[in-house]
Amino acid sequence: MGKVVTFGEIMLRLSTERHLRFSQAKTFAASYGGGEFNVAVSLANYGIPVEFVTRLPDNDIGACALKEMRKFNVESKNVIYGGDRLGLYFLETGAGTRGSKVVYDRANSAMATLEKNTIDWESVLKDATWFHWSGITPAISQAAAEVCLEGLKAAHKLGITISSDLNYRSKLWKYGKQPHEVMPELLTYSNLISGDIDTALFMLGKDKVAPNYMNETSLPVLYDQIFELCPNLTTIATTLRYSVSASHQRIGGVLYDGKAIYNADIKEVTPVVDRVGSGDAFMGGLIYGLLDDQSSKQRALNIAVAACCLKHTISGDYNLITLEEIQQLISGKASGKVSR
Amino acid sequence: MGKVVTFGEIMLRLSTERHLRFSQAKTFAASYGGGEFNVAVSLANYGIPVEFVTRLPDNDIGACALKEMRKFNVESKNVIYGGDRLGLYFLETGAGTRGSKVVYDRANSAMATLEKNTIDWESVLKDATWFHWSGITPAISQAAAEVCLEGLKAAHKLGITISSDLNYRSKLWKYGKQPHEVMPELLTYSNLISGDIDTALFMLGKDKVAPNYMNETSLPVLYDQIFELCPNLTTIATTLRYSVSASHQRIGGVLYDGKAIYNADIKEVTPVVDRVGSGDAFMGGLIYGLLDDQSSKQRALNIAVAACCLKHTISGDYNLITLEEIQQLISGKASGKVSR
Amino acid sequence: MGKVVTFGEIMLRLSTERHLRFSQAKTFAASYGGGEFNVAVSLANYGIPVEFVTRLPDNDIGACALKEMRKFNVESKNVIYGGDRLGLYFLETGAGTRGSKVVYDRANSAMATLEKNTIDWESVLKDATWFHWSGITPAISQAAAEVCLEGLKAAHKLGITISSDLNYRSKLWKYGKQPHEVMPELLTYSNLISGDIDTALFMLGKDKVAPNYMNETSLPVLYDQIFELCPNLTTIATTLRYSVSASHQRIGGVLYDGKAIYNADIKEVTPVVDRVGSGDAFMGGLIYGLLDDQSSKQRALNIAVAACCLKHTISGDYNLITLEEIQQLISGKASGKVSR
Amino acid sequence: MGKVVTFGEIMLRLSTERHLRFSQAKTFAASYGGGEFNVAVSLANYGIPVEFVTRLPDNDIGACALKEMRKFNVESKNVIYGGDRLGLYFLETGAGTRGSKVVYDRANSAMATLEKNTIDWESVLKDATWFHWSGITPAISQAAAEVCLEGLKAAHKLGITISSDLNYRSKLWKYGKQPHEVMPELLTYSNLISGDIDTALFMLGKDKVAPNYMNETSLPVLYDQIFELCPNLTTIATTLRYSVSASHQRIGGVLYDGKAIYNADIKEVTPVVDRVGSGDAFMGGLIYGLLDDQSSKQRALNIAVAACCLKHTISGDYNLITLEEIQQLISGKASGKVSR
């Protein structure tokens, strides 16, 4: 099996500690993350060879991000260098009735100012099995969208499986293009999409719908609209999230493979230590599950949902979880006993 | 609209972190607070011009309290200086089956040793619309009670709205007077009272009652006893708190305006990050609501209850919450999504 | 009343903070603990004179453990010195769906390399009323098991009450002996055993059973098997733990005195601040209850269960709880009010 | 006496703690600062009414900067709002043989994207006595340089004293202009300049010189070149800094008023807790000294040098020092005694 390549932006994350509000913080916890990199870390933890492609500024903060890739065993040899700054975001972690807040400060980052034809995609992808990207990259700048398209075309040409996380962020998309002007072409290449139906249709320029994920009759009809617009698509999946509060979520998942609907049991997630990156954990679990055993969609979905749940217990963007821990959660072993 | 003036004591608060017991603490988190100052911060956060009147010692710790007032945009120009120490309290934050503990160390503070005729109340209140005090001030010393009365008389003479938070603290009232000897005269001036019925009647020297806040028939009868003793009273309100544990509260509220009972929906508050100051958050929300739209008692109560709930998610005495966040909670938007 | 003597190992505990995984930790919280020492601290907190017997290395880390004994008023005058290292363990505190993990690093500790005939048990126990040990000590080395037997024989000869906590740790017992080869003789001397039925029978070399603690008919039958094998036994008790998640436990307890079954009400324990040592808190409560009033088994069980619940709210191995706090929990007072 | 107005950028400062390198930091200490704001804080500490004019983004990070102004009693009523981000900088604090490092991330900040004619300078300055700016503002963008010129013209027209800190930063000046193309016109309005001779001449477009600050004969000749180019100039001063290491500085100062050279004694500064902002502390001391007693240049220089020395002992950008502490240092009292 070849490596998985993920492509996107890694940011410095500055988060307040112990539920403090921004105005109370005298320190920020410094960590690193970004949707596609988070997927890479998940896969590396599961033993999959994985590489992250991005652009880093040639300064001390960029060097820290590079050390982070190495630490988590994510190959960085095709990272390109340039630009003025590492994108960053501030995170205030909520609790109970108070939600978490993100303040993005990622404009003009090394990744946003990426230029076309600077990544040798054929070389990058030549021994790859899988290529993963998300809707964040085309949302940050015209150039990033274009380089993303380059990568997708190269991967498609090489016959590599392509997974796409929709990752719609309303606070991005500030460079003059709307998702429906950019995403349809990019999504065309997808073999696997992660995201909910209404976001998919919105990005593909279709009318708004209100899917009922409990209705196994209406659901395939809606999904088939997406399959029609994405001719390479074989699987689409989404987390189902029922928010009780910022500290309590109920998490399930749905997967459709053009033929059948698969459901994962709803799990209680409380307390929420850190919600950021839980979608990426789902994605990482899904890719792992499908890479490991293409034949069992249900197993892949179960892994994805369990990974998503476990991510909520971990500080930072990454899902620092082993396959064994995922398996324990799937098999229903209560986590209340101390392992000793 | 003129400013709101609140009068009381601001203390240094020394709290253990991460639920540690006092005997485990090697550091104390240092913050500042006190019932009436906490109300002032709430109002400043809502955009209301607000001033805090107190007495501070002329030392480095008093100077820290002054900086805190400024930071949160609370006017401090009529603060008076003198005395030997800033009052302080120690807080051990409980969890689950273990309650929080306060050890007061506020005797002989600058505020407790305040002297009569040292505040020029006419000058302080001349451009004020509202005056707020609470039952803590007359509980700390004879002099503080007397200066409180000076302020109330001046405010009443100037036709300023007066709000009173009962704030009964059994660990105070050590100077030889009981509440019923002091509070009835002070409460006479109240236009708005916050506190529960049994505390109000106790402070007014009446017999103990056990109000049933769910009974909309018996409630007005009890409330009318208070209205009788407080001729200027137009509104009385209280939080309703159902404690599941130190980490889980159910919070509602009741308001009576001499004519009708208003109720706010019960909200689940879990986890409790910090309960101290949640009554002050209720008071701040109530004053804001009534200042902003005197006509809608229901809206004011809803704001007060939402503010009280949100306070439980914030470390420290103050309710660092925006009107927009209060509005979101009232409108029932689950806080589980990260705003990004 | 004479002193209580507990015998066992005290370790350095290195735990990650704020639910961090081991790979995220840049600091470890350093505390000290071990089952039998934890029991000693509980008893000291309840005002019982108590002494801990162990072996410490003569280095700075051993000296820290000694200071810890003194701080919590546990007599240390019969501690013996020698060996190369203090045993230690690493603790990663889980949350929600992710369980806590212990990595032991206690092999070759001062206590594990203890030698026979180095403790003058007659002198140690001469003014003692009670002797407590647990199944951890015979699990760490052959020598520790043998010294444990010395102590039990001396205590038995002196007519001292002996309590045994089964404390089965599957990660120990590495020196070539299985529990059933060692424990039956040691348990013979027990007057009180704490632990569940299946563990007791397993350690006594009997067949596996699946006790139903809700069935007051079948339970005495199972318990009587244990009574038969332990001729000095008068009381056996166990916590009942229903794990909802790593952060939420439901805790009850059962006690049998050869005649009747006693039950304690199930209590909700959420959030779990720290679960380690909660069995020792149960044991400490039980010993206290029986020492204080031998006649009321129900009261002793209630104290033990309340102590166990409260321990879950406290960081570190020890149950830093007063009798008054236990009494409040037993009497059902909600802990949601701040004591002030 | 009217207020002092300072104009410039306030940034979020993210610094590693305890001399850690960037790659070791898991947290950044978050504080706020910027040359001209630092001067404002100094003056507020000395009791001078002072206002800071800047542009802040309308987000949570901008709101934190605003709270900081208030906390330190710096008037903020003429702050304008807009733009996307608060500029920030990363600081790694060196020690001994390893110097400190700054990584700027301030491009495209709210201040850098300031627009012309958005500040009503006449209104801002109408009750001001003094206007202070520095060479950092014209270095960040063309627009910032232009708005700076607006302010200088308005101040000059109103007859307000103008002080300029040269503050040359080689890592700025990236927008296509060189200092000598921009600074000469701006410096024309200066009544007081702080900075060394070679920087002044470089910014004024003159040839490089190597001034010998110990030579009281050659020094006036060099200074007179600057006086010639800045017709409003009456005073120029500079710190003298002899670096032994990152932890040890020797600090003195020179002032020239067109007639005479004044020198301040060299002081030993070790350890250096934080060097950033020490030039601003000098400037703040100088302004205070001249405002307080225009007639004594020597006293003003002594205050400026003492303030600069004391700043090195304080974490963060600001000089949190009282006049009394400055006076003690000037009078030579050793600081080794604990004041108690």
Next chain:
Amino acid sequence: MGKVVTFGEIMLRLSTERHLRFSQAKTFAASYGGGEFNVAVSLANYGIPVEFVTRLPDNDIGACALKEMRKFNVESKNVIYGGDRLGLYFLETGAGTRGSKVVYDRANSAMATLEKNTIDWESVLKDATWFHWSGITPAISQAAAEVCLEGLKAAHKLGITISSDLNYRSKLWKYGKQPHEVMPELLTYSNLISGDIDTALFMLGKDKVAPNYMNETSLPVLYDQIFELCPNLTTIATTLRYSVSASHQRIGGVLYDGKAIYNADIKEVTPVVDRVGSGDAFMGGLIYGLLDDQSSKQRALNIAVAACCLKHTISGDYNLITLEEIQQLISGKASGKVSR
């Protein structure tokens, strides 16, 4: 040899960390200390049986102080309980040119409100060899001075050696008496005094002098004045402190035994980690030295000076140093090598 008894106040100490100013502190490090208790800890570290007599409030903060005594092996069985609060003090640790500051908040403490005839001094002192007190106790209240006198009389009657540390604190002595009205009687009982000559004469009501400690001719003349006023005196000693800065001290010492002057070599102390308690470390070293070998005054002085120097390297009030470390410093071994 019997125990040493020290008598005085133990306070909660709240200090800012990393040289922060009070206005920057979000946490205070919490420790405990007080001159006479610090001496007790020193002696316990040297293996001397030692007991501390004080009055503690019966609250959680008092209980923490008690745990501290136990931790450091200082007997607490004669501590009396009562009063409302534990005295406390705030400490801001300076650096370089900025001195440390103490803000006392110890008025009305449990110790200051001590009452006469509440300590059974005969019982306390019956198996004691040495009694130590300092000039702080009579400075805090009339009652404390009177109880101190009770203790001194009892000790004198029992023939116990009495040591007195002058410890003049100008911020105390607020209860209406001056040192010269109280101290002469108390000092009469001293066998050993620690403190400088001018302080001794000031406290004894004599004229101010300016002793030259380098002049071995004039020194005995001055010392003899003190010997005359204190008929039981056999030894008087003082540290010599030359302050280079808050971070750099030069420390020596002088001792006079009525016959000869002894000097200890000056040692460089840099950096100063924490200066508070260094005089108590000197006192502790002196008492140990004289207890261990009465015949060698030079050795006792050397120990005292070395202990004082080493204290400057340790955070908190106590001198956590072993005799072996003191011996190494005296023998001149450079501490630059890591012991491994």
Next chain:
Amino acid sequence: MGKVVTFGEIMLRLSTERHLRFSQAKTFAASYGGGEFNVAVSLANYGIPVEFVTRLPDNDIGACALKEMRKFNVESKNVIYGGDRLGLYFLETGAGTRGSKVVYDRANSAMATLEKNTIDWESVLKDATWFHWSGITPAISQAAAEVCLEGLKAAHKLGITISSDLNYRSKLWKYGKQPHEVMPELLTYSNLISGDIDTALFMLGKDKVAPNYMNETSLPVLYDQIFELCPNLTTIATTLRYSVSASHQRIGGVLYDGKAIYNADIKEVTPVVDRVGSGDAFMGGLIYGLLDDQSSKQRALNIAVAACCLKHTISGDYNLITLEEIQQLISGKASGKVSR
């Protein structure tokens, strides 16, 4: 150029923070290090391909050490797994007159229980240019010494340059062999030795000498004794360390190549942030210098000494320094200016 391979033990390092003594520590900073790994990190920082060979336990703590290798770009593909524990050491960082202390707890570590013939040295070394080991490995166990010899023989056979750091640790060598019984054979293979003359001769079984490093006449005579016993030796070098205190060192270096003595200038190192690993920094600099330009011994020594000095300013075992920073120090640029 091929890779450098270093072989040894990596440990968990648990250090007290802010100069605290062990008994004061409530947290330990957790980092990783060991002489030969530290050298590998230095080389990786200088851009040299480098691999570390060791044995790690297959547990969470071992996994942390592995992540650390990856983070710092040290190849780990030939690490072998097994054993029970990662060795660890406790570090108390001294200051001024108080030295630092190490408490080793590394017995029975994965590395100490390494077995012969478990590393395929030919495969490991096949594309290597340089092999580095130190005297620590043969000091921990017989097996480790034997595996070390295997590696040396393989490297020698392959014609790879071998460097040896003497690294004598008196607290090791506990397994029954003395250095002179083991080291002579191992040192035979050395091309480069780092260490002082007396240690070299002691390890080689020769008489004790007291070398005078300032005497360029006597020095070659002593060095030639070592050259005689180590037939492959071409270069020997040592740091020269003059300890003023735990916080102040003077550092120089000497190198001898069988023909000439080279000296590096003494540099002042104050404050010492962390001394541990400074010898490894010297070694890393020396290997880099000789790899980069074999012809200039003086340049290599200068790099080694500068690296050693800079290491003292960095927390943790590793020298996180760039070549540019080394060059700046060599060229004498004072580090007092902030780079901005």
